[in-house]
Amino acid sequence: MSQKTTYIPEPELVQGNHTFGSITSLVADIVETPAPRWWYIVFAISSLLLGLLLAMLAYLIWKGTGVWGLQNPVGWGWAIVNFVWWVGIGHAGTLISAILFLFRQGWRTAINRFAEAMTIFAVMCAGIFPAVHVGRIWVIYWVFPLPNQMQMWPNFNSPLLWDVFAVSTYFTVSLLFWYVGLVPDLATLRDRVKSKFGKLIYGTFALGWTGGNRQWQHYEKSYLILAGLATPLVLSVHTIVSFDFAVSIIPGWHTTIFPPYFVAGAVFSGFAMVMTLMLITRKIYGLEDIMTINHIEKMNIIILVTGNMVGFAYIMEFFIAWYSGFEYEKFAFVNRAFGPYAWAYWIMFLCNVISPQFFWSKKMRTSITASFILSIVVNIGMWFERFVITVTSLAQDYIPASWGYYSPTWVDVLTYVGTFGLFFSHFLLFLRFLPMVAIAEVKMVMPQADPHYYDEDGNELNQANDSK
Amino acid sequence: MAQLFPEWSNKVPRLLLIGSILLLTFTVFGFWYFASPKFTDVGYAPIQPIDYSHKLHAGELGIDCRYCHSSVEVSAIAGIPPTQTCMNCHSQIATDSEKLELLRDSWETGAAIEWIKVHDLPEYTYFNHAAHVNVGVGCTSCHGRVDRMEVVMLAEPLSMGWCLDCHNNPEPHLRPIEEVFNMGWQAPDNQFELASEIIARMNIAPPIYCNACHR
Numbered sequence: 255m256s257q258k259t260t261y262i263p264e265p266e267l268v269q270g271n272h273t274f275g276s277i278t279s280l281v282a283d284i285v286e287t288p289a290p291r292w293w294y295i296v297f298a299i300s301s302l303l304l305g306l307l308l309a310m311l312a313y314l315i316w317k318g319t320g321v322w323g324l325q326n327p328v329g330w331g332w333a334i335v336n337f338v339w340w341v342g343i344g345h346a347g348t349l350i351s352a353i354l355f356l357f358r359q360g361w362r363t364a365i366n367r368f369a370e371a372m373t374i375f376a377v378m379c380a381g382i383f384p385a386v387h388v389g390r391i392w393v394i395y396w397v398f399p400l401p402n403q404m405q406m407w408p409n410f411n412s413p414l415l416w417d418v419f420a421v422s423t424y425f426t427v428s429l430l431f432w433y434v435g436l437v438p439d440l441a442t443l444r445d446r447v448k449s450k451f452g453k454l455i456y457g458t459f460a461l462g463w464t465g466g467n468r469q470w471q472h473y474e475k476s477y478l479i480l481a482g483l484a485t486p487l488v489l490s491v492h493t494i495v496s497f498d499f500a501v502s503i504i505p506g507w508h509t510t511i512f513p514p515y516f517v518a519g520a521v522f523s524g525f526a527m528v529m530t531l532m533l534i535t536r537k538i539y540g541l542e543d544i545m546t547i548n549h550i551e552k553m554n555i556i557i558l559v560t561g562n563m564v565g566f567a568y569i570m571e572f573f574i575a576w577y578s579g580f581e582y583e584k585f586a587f588v589n590r591a592f593g594p595y596a597w598a599y600w601i602m603f604l605c606n607v608i609s610p611q612f613f614w615s616k617k618m619r620t621s622i623t624a625s626f627i628l629s630i631v632v633n634i635g636m637w638f639e640r641f642v643i644t645v646t647s648l649a650q651d652y653i654p655a656s657w658g659y660y661s662p663t664w665v666d667v668l669t670y671v672g673t674f675g676l677f678f679s680h681f682l683l684f685l686r687f688l689p690m691v692a693i694a695e696v697k698m699v700m701p702q703a704d705p706h707y708y709d710e711d712g713n714e715l716n717q718a719n720d721s722k
Numbered sequence: 723m724a725q726l727f728p729e730w731s732n733k734v735p736r737l738l739l740i741g742s743i744l745l746l747t748f749t750v751f752g753f754w755y756f757a758s759p760k761f762t763d764v765g766y767a768p769i770q771p772i773d774y775s776h777k778l779h780a781g782e783l784g785i786d787c788r789y790c791h792s793s794v795e796v797s798a799i800a801g802i803p804p805t806q807t808c809m810n811c812h813s814q815i816a817t818d819s820e821k822l823e824l825l826r827d828s829w830e831t832g833a834a835i836e837w838i839k840v841h842d843l844p845e846y847t848y849f850n851h852a853a854h855v856n857v858g859v860g861c862t863s864c865h866g867r868v869d870r871m872e873v874v875m876l877a878e879p880l881s882m883g884w885c886l887d888c889h890n891n892p893e894p895h896l897r898p899i900e901e902v903f904n905m906g907w908q909a910p911d912n913q914f915e916l917a918s919e920i921i922a923r924m925n926i927a928p929p930i931y932c933n934a935c936h937r
Contacts, residue, residue: 400750400753400754401750401751401754402753402754402758402883403754403757403758403759403760403879403881403882403883403884404881404882404883405882405883405886405887406882444726453726454726457726457727458727461735462727462731462732
């Protein structure tokens, strides 16, 4: 079989003939110049929403979880839905920064800082819900195995406890990873900012970074180690979140497909969220040279792949329910699609399975408008997925006499709205005060970083390419 | 460029790390030790309205516990004796004692003497005296050597962990039924065999599920 092949080089990751210096000023100038007016307006709105969140949480703690729409038989409602949704969104950051790093995907450098920040804030939003869901928040430290006079220990058999460790480990490692990556860029800002106060703050967090050879060696080693540590976490966190459901014996929850299905869904929604935020910020801050159409297309391919994995899981669940021959399981799935919550099921199916199919077309993948709309649609769909899983299985399980219909209260809704305040107020502070693109890492994938023109295998490429 | 930070600042991150680990450890262990009933409650010996001496009555005079705490073998509650019980003797003995003025007042008016509860379990805990004394848990195991106390003092922490210590491992604390009210009973050398025999004979299986005590 003879074949004529031509070498098609990857498109340049950084467009617009930038130099190292112009990349630095492109990103660092955003932090050094005064914030634009829109920033203050949006920040004020976010802070108001954050206040709303705090008020709702205070009301909840004061009155008890009865202010939510929880009632027998549905003991898990919006709070758990929101928890799983936010944690899922928080998956993209570590996937981009750890897994894509280990796979040497150079394009991650444009979005990793950004996605990691989003991860951390999303996990913060997520963590609120199970914490207040315990009801007696003042004894929340009982989730930790602390020695005490009662000799009482957490229930190590419970996936809810594994969740505590999974999410808190994930948060800690993500935060460390983000911070280690920030150190060289913080040093850049320390050296550039004019104010004494700014120098002190950035200088403190830059940990005395000088950019010396030894420091870079240590930095790259520690970054690699953290990437190795974070990689299993990407898979473990949502696996364990899925155990919250799968370890129980509720029809529709007790399935082995849950861990991979949840992880795929998490990456799906996480990438969609990164996409939404990225499309806005690249436009506003003029970062189109770094976050190029090529990046958008690659992310859309991941959204398409994970969306199809999720769609496969939806259909496979039906097949297994039928194949199991278990009446309750069969009923649970037929009831999802055609029962009282059918509206939620079909919103989910439309948003998560049908909508990403547009990305088969290159035209759609590279269209900013389409990407923006679909990224939001995907996250709406993923919220409904968690709603469908959590609520339908509980509302109609074994005994028809104890079936019910769940509706949220205004406190449920406003708490969820409030978490956007927490998320966006932190995110805006991040955009304002930290370099939103990993300056040092972007430089590593520029052609200038490879003056000898080595190819990916370390062979010297000569201009004529005659060795091939 | 001038240095932003003095040289000692190099040590700060390391000190912060060590400091926070130490602080966390000391906080946890501090609470564990200093906030446990073993530290806060043991030794509680309030002044009672009448200067009643267990040392005199139970120790030197040798009155059996059950003379006053009469329902201990048949009820969840051991019982605080009514004034009547005291007057059985004190209508004859020390009738003009100044210390007993409150007792005589109580006898005349019918108002109860307001003893201060020393062994006070929380309301959410269920404890049954009969279930314990009838299978061989001695009074002193929980109340200490009351026969040596001038003023009753809390001798054991009565914490949940302390209860569980015995419920998980009852052998060291069991004695023959006839020795339950013996204040001076000492565990023999073959305590383990003795206790194993009692456990087998009485079919003892101390519950450790929540619902046993938190009903």
